[in-house]
Amino acid sequence: MEWNTSNNNKKKMTVINGSHFSNLAGFYEEVSDVLTKDTNWKVGTLDGFNDILYGGFGIFENYDEVEIIWKEAKKSKRDLGFEATREFYENKIKRGKPFNVGLIQQKLDELIDGKGQTLFEILIEIIESHKNIMLILD
Structure with missing residues (x-):
């Protein structure tokens, strides 16, 4: 799990690591740790995951440019298939x-x-529906 803000622009980068989970509940834990760290809010549904991607109550603000790198995406595709x-x-x-x-x-x-x-495809679609977020499958 990483969170970086580059100095030359407002783009932020974070990593979802597919090796940290093998099911949907584990995915929710991972994204809660990554995207809502230092808050009391935890992701527990697909709608809740979509909600945090709007920003404003996690580690990025509304409309911040965000890059999410999904490491071990092939594993996640199998796990959430x-x-x-x-x-x-x-x-x-x-x-x-x-x-x-x-x-x-x-x-x-x-x-x-x-x-x-599949759940994996649904999660990808949710992320890609947020125009300020760039998703990179690694």
Whole structure:
């Protein structure tokens, strides 16, 4: 885990290290340690992960230029791939409310049919939706 601010501009850099986790809960721990260090806030959901990427309550401010290097991304792609995603959706379906079971079943069906996104792909999409963040898979 690293956090650097270069002196010549306002771009900030941080590292998510895929060797530090092997499941979604571990990913949440890693990004909590990296992005919200020195706060009492911990990431625990996909929405929560998206929220911290807006900045303002972690280690960067809203609209700061940020570079995230995801080390061991290939390992994370495997760890957060089909099996982990299937289990993620199945657990939500078993729990039922407050989850939209119909929508989650649809996402699970799409995954099984080869049309849905894995957790890894969802996380990448969340990061890339923030135009001030550059993601580098290492």
